[in-house]
Amino acid sequence: MTMWKYFPITRHIYEWCWVRSHVYPSGYMPWRNLFSRTIRWHWRRFTKTLDQPTIIHLPYRPEIEILVTSLRHEYPLFVYHTPLYEAEFFLLPALVQPDMIALNIGAHIGVYTLALAQLLPKGHVYSFEPMLETYQHLRLNIAWNQLRGLIPENVTAYRLAFGDIDGETKLFLESSTMQASLLAQQPLQPYEYVPAARLDTWLKQHSIDSVDLIVIDVEGAEDIVLRHAITLFQQPRQPLILCELNRKFGRQEAIWELLSQFGYRFWRYHSLRNCIEPVSNPYESAIYIHQTHLAHRGYGNVIAAPITWTPPPSPVISLSESHSSI
Secondary structure: OHHHHHOHHHHHHHHHHHHHHHOOHHHOOOHHHHHHHHHHHHHHHHOOOOOOOEEEEEEOOOEEEEEEOOOOOOOHHHHHOOOOOOOHHHHHHHHOOOOOEEEEEOOOOOHHHHHHHHHOOOOEEEEEOOOHHHHHHHHHHHHHHHHOOOOOOOEEEEOOEEOOOOEEEEEEOOOOHHHOEOOOOOOOOOEEEEEEEOHHHHHHHOOOOOOOEEEEOOOOOHHHHHOOOHHHHOOOOOOEEEEEEEOOOOOHHHHHHHHHOOOOEEEEEEOOOOEEEEOOOOOOHHHOOEOOOOOOOOEEEEEEEOOOOOOOOOOOOOOOOOOOOO
């Protein structure tokens, strides 16, 4: 900690080496891009301008822009690494067709929502985020990217948490807005009431009979959400699901068993090899690439796919280095 405090570039290099192995396809690292962005971030910290609104350009495919109100807290992740430690961001073009219907459940400020909107020009993206401030931020990012012509008018955002009741539910808060959850992790944990619905109730209300893709990251409550979408899994055309498994909550087995009973198989994206590999159980260490140094922690994404699905052999073709500004 002392070394990182006085020599922050040491920490950045350490993080970049990790990202090279776990995020960027084939180990590609935009070193010049990352280094210049980091220098600019430290300059803004020195000049005390970190709290000014900032547009962060993700110069990849999909190519989107993220508007953030501050570069403090979790948002430096966008600057140093982009896109938020998620190798699956680069995988999306290989998973979708332009006319798909997609749900982004737990959308936060919209990284996956915007990416899907750009990749599905003939389809539609339904985006869900329950926290009021984060939801407003999500709406702002959608509007900005539409104004810039980066995404079409094919996104509908809702301030809504999916759970096991229709009405309102408690959303337990953490220091990071990315870690709010329907599941409490400690006594007297702060919470706020948010609008809630069962997923099958919402689908019926909106006359949606089929969905092609579900991207879900709801901090451990994935099985609660998916338990109320059984009609989607019983259909001949089952949705592809990009789902986070998080050992902190201890519910990965419930998620796995729920989808397995409908014939789903599970895969993970190995970014360094640029391939999609099968995984055989919810405790396989290869899934949990984040925070594995912490006891009982670690999280990562799996692709839950119908038995007829075949992964693309080379999912990410290439990434070309380009320049973006803070």
